[in-house]
Amino acid sequence: MNLLLLRAEERLSSNIARVTDPRRLRHLHEVHRARRGDTLTVGIEEGGIGRATITGLTGHAVELALDELECAPPPPLPVHLLLALPRPRMLARTLENIAALGAKELTLLHTARVEKSFWQSPELSESRIRDHLVLGLEQARDTRLPRVGMAPRFRPFVEDELPALIEGRRALLAHPGQSVACPYRLPPGESVTLMIGPEGGFVDYEVERLQAAGFEGVHLGERILRVETAVVALLSRLF
Amino acid sequence: MNLLLLRAEERLSSNIARVTDPRRLRHLHEVHRARRGDTLTVGIEEGGIGRATITGLTGHAVELALDELECAPPPPLPVHLLLALPRPRMLARTLENIAALGAKELTLLHTARVEKSFWQSPELSESRIRDHLVLGLEQARDTRLPRVGMAPRFRPFVEDELPALIEGRRALLAHPGQSVACPYRLPPGESVTLMIGPEGGFVDYEVERLQAAGFEGVHLGERILRVETAVVALLSRLF
Numbered sequence: 001m002n003l004l005l006l007r008a009e010e011r012l013s014s015n016i017a018r019v020t021d022p023r024r025l026r027h028l029h030e031v032h033r034a035r036r037g038d039t040l041t042v043g044i045e046e047g048g049i050g051r052a053t054i055t056g057l058t059g060h061a062v063e064l065a066l067d068e069l070e071c072a073p074p075p076p077l078p079v080h081l082l083l084a085l086p087r088p089r090m091l092a093r094t095l096e097n098i099a100a101l102g103a104k105e106l107t108l109l110h111t112a113r114v115e116k117s118f119w120q121s122p123e124l125s126e127s128r129i130r131d132h133l134v135l136g137l138e139q140a141r142d143t144r145l146p147r148v149g150m151a152p153r154f155r156p157f158v159e160d161e162l163p164a165l166i167e168g169r170r171a172l173l174a175h176p177g178q179s180v181a182c183p184y185r186l187p188p189g190e191s192v193t194l195m196i197g198p199e200g201g202f203v204d205y206e207v208e209r210l211q212a213a214g215f216e217g218v219h220l221g222e223r224i225l226r227v228e229t230a231v232v233a234l235l236s237r238l239f
Numbered sequence: 240m241n242l243l244l245l246r247a248e249e250r251l252s253s254n255i256a257r258v259t260d261p262r263r264l265r266h267l268h269e270v271h272r273a274r275r276g277d278t279l280t281v282g283i284e285e286g287g288i289g290r291a292t293i294t295g296l297t298g299h300a301v302e303l304a305l306d307e308l309e310c311a312p313p314p315p316l317p318v319h320l321l322l323a324l325p326r327p328r329m330l331a332r333t334l335e336n337i338a339a340l341g342a343k344e345l346t347l348l349h350t351a352r353v354e355k356s357f358w359q360s361p362e363l364s365e366s367r368i369r370d371h372l373v374l375g376l377e378q379a380r381d382t383r384l385p386r387v388g389m390a391p392r393f394r395p396f397v398e399d400e401l402p403a404l405i406e407g408r409r410a411l412l413a414h415p416g417q418s419v420a421c422p423y424r425l426p427p428g429e430s431v432t433l434m435i436g437p438e439g440g441f442v443d444y445e446v447e448r449l450q451a452a453g454f455e456g457v458h459l460g461e462r463i464l465r466v467e468t469a470v471v472a473l474l475s476r477l478f
Contacts, residue, residue, distance in 0.1 A: 050283035074462055075461065099463060100465070101472075141462065185424075223339060223341060224379055224380055226339070226378055229336055229471055232475070233472075233474075237423070237475050
């Protein structure tokens, strides 16, 4: 936790905040070994970043005196990620990585090789998704939560929603076996819609359908990577 | 498991192999739902890759008829990774990622912010390290195991071993706050020694010492990444 991310309601006045949830309290006690008088980096959700001093610390609450929180969070990546829904454990780490790397738009979608049962996972609840995203923001010292949408049906999504998502942007389809390697370092300001398949990849029909819709297929080399690894590899190569 | 990696002793003759260990048997049964007559991709440790047909399958053994295993494994990355020893759970995933991405030389080293207890972890046993590396190779369809060395004392390592490791190579020190961004896509054939710090980073003395030894400091932007994420981000950006 390189930044303590405060929800708006945890800020009691412009320069006082109180945190009471067990996860962050435990982290402050056990990992930071925090004491009254210590300073740490804090950020307000969707807002600025600055320093705070611990003015009170018990097993039930931490009270903080906030400096001006006037540093802007790091710039977001200009990408909308379209990710075939990964298996629940992989989803958790992938959400953390996506938030840490600075992507702000994510749509989880169904494809032929996504197991239907994944859509029933408790990991897809709003609060669990939020928890994982917050871990990524705390790690990377960011305050802006990614927005996460769901597209549980492939064809309606491709027909009805995709055209608007790729309009005026570069559309990349990461898929092993494509003839073009994923580019390095896109020109600053170029916006991208990046689609990443499930374990086992897209089926041929999906690749054809997406290429017809305007996606360029790109590969990351001969090596097949896990989804959580591929997301990091693609984002850090493109941006 | 995109490749079944066979140890030399599991190959009973040029075209017959038998696998009996519980982990891979369970994976073949439960994930692949393998049946007699199915074909799958196999590789011989440190050797070639090809297809095999399942000729026998019980709860205790899988027997395989091997085709010619004449495909070469994917090319290795020209990098020697020097990694401050991560906490055990993070080490496991990092080893998997390193193997999947194709790095073949790894030295785990002690630095000021590595907790001494990490060196006592059972995850550092030869067999546990090997297990994690094999998972990465199985994922990426590679057959060549990375070599893993240990440097449990920083100064003697820097003084006695480092000069030979960076001789004739580019030496990069990944550390937040450096003035130069990590380069993208090194010229083909350029060999790199890449040093990555622990959670909390290197201390100033270490950065100075390594820069004096010839390392260029590079950063990955404002965002602080977990070690396992940073390793993937750095390797996929550099190569």
